[in-house]
Amino acid sequence: MSKIRTPPPWVLRTLASLGERCKIARKARSLTQAQLASLADVGTSTIYAVEGGNDGVSIGNFMKILHALDQLEQFEEILDPSRDPMITEFAVRKLSPGSSHAP
Numbered sequence: 278m279s280k281i282r283t284p285p286p287w288v289l290r291t292l293a294s295l296g297e298r299c300k301i302a303r304k305a306r307s308l309t310q311a312q313l314a315s316l317a318d319v320g321t322s323t324i325y326a327v328e329g330g331n332d333g334v335s336i337g338n339f340m341k342i343l344h345a346l347d348q349l350e351q352f353e354e355i356l357d358p359s360r361d362p363m364i365t366e367f368a369v370r371k372l373s374p375g376s377s378h379a380p
Contacts, residue, residue: 292330295330296327
């Protein structure tokens with residue numbers, strides 16, 4: 278029997294913050310939870326779960342909600358390689374003279 282694990286506090290805080298921002302975005306558009314659910318093609322319980330910071334919402338459903346709120350482009354910025362300094366450092370190491378991968 279597998280044990281259900283509680284997410285770390287920082288995950289719960291982030292989810293709560295995202296949920297609150299989703300609720301604000303919905304209300305700014307004068308949408309009810311039911312209306313947003315219909316626009317996003319998800320259940321009202323999914324909107325309730327997102328806004329409540331629930332960790333069980335699928336990333337696909339979250340993306341559908343962002344799309345319905347016309348905010349999906351913000352999601353696309355997550356892990357953008359051009360904004361990740363570690364990717365730049367990695368590229369410099371791999372392409373620098375003496376690297377086995379240098380041209």
